[in-house]
Amino acid sequence: MKVLYYIHDPMCSWCYAFAPAWQALCESLPPAIEIRRLLGGLAADDDLPMDAALRQHLMDTWRRIEARVPGTRFNFDFWRNNTPRRSTWIACRAVIAARRQDVQHDLTMTAAIAHAYYREARNPSDEQTLIDLASEIGIDNVRFTVDLRSAGTQAALASEMGRAKSMGAHGFPSLILDLDGTRWPVAVDYRDPRTMLETIDTLVAG
Template sequence: MCSWCYAFSRSWAALQAELPEDIAIVYLAGGLAPDTTEPMPLSMRHTIQHIWQRIEQAVPGVSFNYDFWSRNTPIRSTYPACRAVLAARKQHAESDMVRAINRAYYQKALNPSLPETLQGCAQEIGLDAAVFGRDLISPEIEDGLQHEIRQSQQLDAYSYPSLRLVHNNAIFPIPIDYLNHRTMRDEINRTIREATLTQSAPDQGLFNTWA
């Protein structure tokens, strides 16, 4: 899972609480790192640890468990976690699964690329573990992931997290603010207000693309 997506979770939750009710929230899995069993190169391990340190310095209240790097053989593969979220969505627990994977990875130092970690997350949030396990490796979930990756690309969302406001078929990038959700809220409201001056009956949604 993307470290910056984890860092965005508090600001994102605060933003959602203040959005107009007529804005649909849509999560899209961006994919990021395809399936592999190859250990993460040492240079990448060092890079990610430096990113964690940057986040801890920049975003108050966000911390990481660095024991992850000594307890695991890191694998740069986020597709399994993306599939787990899509499988949890079928049981109406998409957001719960995102939070559970974040806790497992960043706080408990568990490897989110491993099926047993994801299965443990499913049990933690009360999913039907057998159904989740079948869905996790199903063609339906794989097709769904590939579809969402294509949707993310159509929204020009290649970094994570990304916010895109879709309003009457027009796409508006919303700059991410990890510290102050109100800047995003105000930008969304301003964009909608200006875009609806000449339009009526808006069809709108806010897409959060993550990995």
């Protein structure tokens, strides 16, 4: 069995920047390689406002990403219009809650969260933002809200986070290629999917 694991967080700025290269890689992979997505859980639930030092660090990270990854743009109004919190697990649970209605909503909710956060300056750490996004992508937001708040959804997230950690994924995004039980890290390239494809082809060829 050949599986490529993509470990991510919907509020990870580097994952947002990686999205175009990741999509191109997915479109180029051999059909024999299955893609599985895992939520890594970047930051635990926290209701406290982000301190000034962390705010500045993240703004600097956004600027560094814009300089490094062509075409990536962030809306810095986020920092003026919101009360940021270092809390991404709720957004991860939103992906799981959406996925429970249709597996394809894993992708659509992840993309909706990233767009709302990075382009529209909305705060996905706020539950209401996520409920609004559920409506916007066309899923049942009453069921979504129940699932978002459920202990089962948190347990599912904890399971995915544990699995990602057991694979050695400690940063996001991470790519892990599993070839019949043997796992290989694949270096992420934000600019050129061909380098990742070449690595995967070499590993598969053995």
